[in-house]
Amino acid sequence: MNAQRAQEIASSPIMTNVSYNGESIYIEHVDEQNEKATIHSLDEPNNKQSVSVSSLKEH
Numbered sequence: 001m002n003a004q005r006a007q008e009i010a011s012s013p014i015m016t017n018v019s020y021n022g023e024s025i026y027i028e029h030v031d032e033q034n035e036k037a038t039i040h041s042l043d044e045p046n047n048k049q050s051v052s053v054s055s056l057k058e059h
Contacts, residue, residue: 006053
């Protein structure tokens with residue numbers, strides 16, 4: 001995924017199916033300049049992490 005698409009998903013009111021390492025995640029914030037996204041697992045909303053947007057997969 002690219003940073004622009006990740007930002008579109010993060011800004012959308014519609015939940016999009018996105019995964020990181022095979023796990024369904026929610027994109028909280030996207031840093032387009034550094035191509036990083038702050039995400040959390042749908043099962044663990046308090047477990048946030050910053051990952052490369054290129055490692056995210058849209059289904």
